[in-house]
Amino acid sequence: MSDPTALRGGIDETVGDEATFGVVTVSDRASAGVYEDLSGPAILNFFREAVKSSWRAVYRVIPDEKSEIESTLKTLCDKEGCCFIVTTGGTGPAPRDVTPEATEAVCSRMMPGYGELMRNISLRHVPTAVLSRQTAGMRGKSLILNLPGKPKAIRETIDEVFVSIPACIDLLEGPYIVTNEAVVKAFRPPGLIRQEKPAPAA
Structure with missing residues (x-):
């Protein structure tokens, strides 16, 4: 993206820690410049709206x-230190849709509940959601999640799925993420909740 400030957001004045997110658009045509990528920016815009702590x-x-998807995911996990990596595109039944296979190849453990949840959400909007092969898994202390390829479907999905993401990252010993509750109210068991900093005296 041309504006580097678009790759940062949140504020430091929360109980949260700075988080590093990975955003990967998987698309032959977008990567070749045939059309502008709108899906990656839709994910970044979600982070700007939903994540209150610094990121x-x-x-x-x-x-x-597949090989390039795998190497990109490994780099984001192992070298960039991303606690949460979101891919968009390549999750359908077409021959070149290989994002789930690449995700599984780099993960040590899978999180099938996320794929089930995302398909259930999408099925409320379109019957062809049953064709989706979206999945999620863990590599080290990183969570990788496959999202749909269209901006509208991305927001329909991630706005609901993200409710549990901060707690998952807590359990992976990652940064503490504070959300903007007007957009997403993160759910955490009581033992994972940090107390907000007291307001300074007037």
Whole structure:
């Protein structure tokens, strides 16, 4: 993206820690410049609206090549230190839709509940959501989540799914993420909740 400030957001005046997010658009045509990527920016815009604590993002646009998806995910996890990586695109039944396979290849453990939840959400909007093969998994202390490819479907999905993401990242010993509750009210068991900093005296 041309504006580097778009890759940062949130504020420091919360109980949260700075988080690093990965955003990966998987698309032959977008990576070749045939059309502008709108899906990655939709995810970044969600972070700007929903995450109150400080964050930065690493954004990539790559083709539907399994080896390149795998190497990108490994770099974001192992070198960039992303606690949460979101992919968009490549989750359907078409021959070049290989994002789920690449995700599974780099993860040590899978989180099938996220795929089930995302399909249930999307099925409320379109019957072809049953064709989606979205999945999620963990690599080290990183959570990787496959989202749909269209901006509208991205927001329909991530606005609901993100409710549990901060707690999952807590359990992976990652940064403490504070959300803007007007957009997403994160759910945490009581033992994972930090107390807000007291307001300074007038």
